[in-house]
Amino acid sequence: MEERVISQAVISRLPRYFRYLGELKDQGVERISSQDLSKLMKVTASQIRQDFNNFGGFGQQGYGYNVEYLYAEIAKILGLNQSHHLVLIGCGNLGQALVNYLNFERRGFVFCGLFDQNPDLWGMKIRDLEVKPMEQLEEFVRGNNIDIAVLTIPKDSAVKVAEVLVSAGIKAIWNFAHVDLNVPASIPVENVHLTDSVLKLSYKLKSMNDKDA
């Protein structure tokens, strides 16, 4: 496949395609036209074709897409043909929710180490993994081929912890702390800012009310 720059918008849509194709696959659907996929996903068929053209097309006009093939191809594009090793930093409710969410492991995101600064949590087990002191984080990341660090800690400590992770050779950060991290551009960061999300909802709700008024 020729190399090309894929837009952020296309990338953001890939996981959703992957989700719908996974469900179709589970339902035993073998082929689907861009029209039917369009109705199901509530995006235009032309958008779907354009998105897929970024990756060489995948299908035949008028014949539809092979669901299993398309699912496997998108999995490869998303880097899911290999598993990832994760560390969790911050073992509160949110961190525990992530470790307990089995869907991640099914997709190859495997938690290998859990860390917290609170001594009361050290030794506590979440799915057979023991919570370790933060002091062991750097060595653990270095020694265990860790790809992704998941930050579920308050914003005040997140920036500093990110620095430790970078110096330990982390490859990517999934950041739930409500702060923008300052890491080299070669280390991708995906932010989940829950406050930003609920503020967006509040804005939309207000817009609806303004319309009604």
Place this chain on the structure above:
Amino acid sequence: MEERVISQAVISRLPRYFRYLGELKDQGVERISSQDLSKLMKVTASQIRQDFNNFGGFGQQGYGYNVEYLYAEIAKILGLNQSHHLVLIGCGNLGQALVNYLNFERRGFVFCGLFDQNPDLWGMKIRDLEVKPMEQLEEFVRGNNIDIAVLTIPKDSAVKVAEVLVSAGIKAIWNFAHVDLNVPASIPVENVHLTDSVLKLSYKLKSMNDKDA
């Protein structure tokens, strides 16, 4: 202020402006130029001016923005000059994390009712609120002026629960279930799809590796 349609992209950026301005305000900063805000937030000054022009400008060229005024104005635009009443549906780790996150309440997002289908959780208290059976959800939403429902339940039950909420008159849904809800367009939904988020990170990580290879 004249009414105009604000793009999704601008709306997505508002919470981030709000966050930075809140931090500046906490630090006692009184005025900031679009250039300085630009450096801090790592977006162009022209983007900032364009974004703010959607709401009538806010500032004076060459004189900078009044931080407190701008913060208060964006709060109003985001609908934060009034409080919101929330119900939580699904009291597992993720739901508990949200209820325990005090920042939401500080912004006026107040949890009023907690619901779960698991009888083992009924009567359990999270921050002084008792978990109630799902059977009481509809009446509770009707009777307590609830604006926002937070769905932290598996995708299989989310679609059905959303229908109940709609018929009970819910005004907005913050959806953590890994499924697209089918609700009337007048009810805004904000999705937090954690799996989609980690897949995006995986894609970015793979792209980095491909570049290095």
